[in-house]
Amino acid sequence: MKFVKKFKKKVPWLSGFQDIKKLLELTPTKKKFSRRNICLLCRGTKLLCGKSRCPILVKYYSFSAIKPLIRRKEIDGSSPPAIFVGRYGYPYVNVSPLVPPIIGDTSLLDTPELWKDLDVSEIIKFRFSLVRGNFKSHVRDATKSHRIINLVQELAMAKNSVESYMVLKKEPRGVIIDSDLQPMGPSAPLENIDINSLKTNHLIEKLYEDDDLKALEAVKILYKRGLLISSIIRAFSVGLFGMKNERRFVPTRWSITAVDSMLSNWLINEFIKGNPIISEYRVFETTFFGDKFVVILIPDAWSYEFIEAWYPGTTWNPSKEYIAIGGDWEYYQGRTTYASIGGCYYAARLAVTEYLAKQRIQARVLILREAYPDHLMPLGVWHVREGVRKALKEKALKFDTLQQVINYMRESLRLSLDTWLSVSRTLLDLTKQRKLTDFFS
Structure with a gap:
């Protein structure tokens, strides 16, 4: 299945607030799909956008109900x-x-x-x-x-x-x-x-x-x-x-x-980096307002990656054919630039660092988000923060090897495993590169 990764130039973290604009446009580059006539043809009855409810009508009826009062x-x-x-x-x-x-x-x-x-x-x-x-x-x-x-x-x-x-x-x-x-x-x-x-x-x-x-x-x-x-x-x-x-x-x-x-950042530097590294792989999963969140904790020193995949017909991907993907990461030393996918990166990071600090553990973290057509409209980055928090309250699935985690991903996620492997820096590091310690084991 085709997908696209499109990032805009990274902006230094919090330097010149007034210059920060949209940092990511999740739109296809090879083939553009016009939605100009879909809403006219559908009028909320055929759900041609693929959503379970018409977002225009949800917005209209919600506003109409309180309009006389305001x-x-x-x-x-x-x-x-x-x-x-x-x-x-x-x-x-x-x-x-x-x-x-x-x-x-x-x-x-x-x-x-x-x-x-x-x-x-x-x-x-x-x-x-x-x-x-x-x-x-x-x-x-x-x-x-x-x-x-x-x-x-x-x-x-x-x-x-x-x-x-x-x-x-x-x-x-x-x-x-x-x-x-x-x-x-x-x-x-x-x-x-x-x-x-x-x-x-x-x-x-x-x-x-x-x-x-x-x-x-x-x-x-x-x-x-x-x-x-x-x-x-x-x-x-x-x-x-x-x-x-x-x-x-x-x-x-x-x-x-x-x-x-x-x-x-405070939780990472003051608590997590001093904690013992977990001894097994842990996977948490939940669905939240039309999105799936999968949190993978890896037995390694702290690093973090957040990737989101927007399916056709979702808010930031009007295409009928392509899945739009964006993500960013940081290693143990942290990052000095603003994450290319914006606020959701930091909201998810806070949620997972809360968990690690509370459990007094350290791990390498990979968070995957799949946004499906049931994702009616944007609700704010609180949606991501609370979605990851919700996932981490579920019972963890524990695995001994990375291969077992990959097999689980193949069964649990809709996006093909090959796609995740091709876009994730974390998975690339773990599957294609040997750590220096491997030579002394």
Whole structure:
């Protein structure tokens, strides 16, 4: 079966945030397939795209259900709390509180760690109910004394949902479906916002007040105290942490990857590299929102590879004929460049390093993701993080030899074994190269 690997030029990790664009386009290079007429012919009835449900209709019905409640300039509801920091126009970005037209406990709406048992249509529906009030600000204004900025930062410190009242300059429009971000509801320029009294997370508040502590240290403290990744990302994005003169608003997309990267690097260097290497091969597998995740732990020193294969008719592969494949890796020393496949690489790395650190073991890691046509639409990199976490909670299959693992892959994965062998640096190393220690065994 034909496939394609297409990477764009790698970008130095986190250097010049404003220059980071789409890092991978999973589209065929030899033959392009136009979908221009498929939707017109299908109209959601024939499912010509190969999906089990029409993603256009899922999006339409989800938005239609809440449209009458949000097509207004005044939004009265409870923020989960939720904040979005945009990236377009950097260093001038939109800093946006998110408020649904719902009063009460809305925390579920911005806590992806709790979405694993929900249906995609449920997630889309409640995410579309969150209205973004866009307030343009320079990233350095995170330390500025400004009423709206201060209220947004208070929201990010909130322990529970916060009753909020937003006044917009016009009716909110448009929604966002993105590979890195969870779905986003409509937006409009923010005129004003008021919030009721709130209970803050005292640890976040304490770290906010400590302007002599580096952001990395603050993130580590929150993580060690059990704060959810989504909550850490929210606080990080609005510039609550770091040395006083270094605090910035960080676009949400970049905040997600930054937190995943910082924490996984810390786990690797402080814990995993000092752990004993496992003595057998371990394989974990699960399906999650239309994708299959396979995690392979290999008895060797730490290294990591993540590869994803997008089947025809999936979000990033509209072709009818080709399977699109992308991946990246790092050896024991780590990497100094931004992974070519973007945030999913770091989200998966955090999930597997959590497992290794908790088990007090070291291993070489290969994670494979197959995205099938049932993958209706992008949900954000949390999907990958939680998918790998879910796989690692399953009972491990243990093997004595690499050949047994390869035989298992042949039976378990849809993509041909020859294809995986041809694109995986890890499998290439293990099957084609002899380690120096082999000469002394």
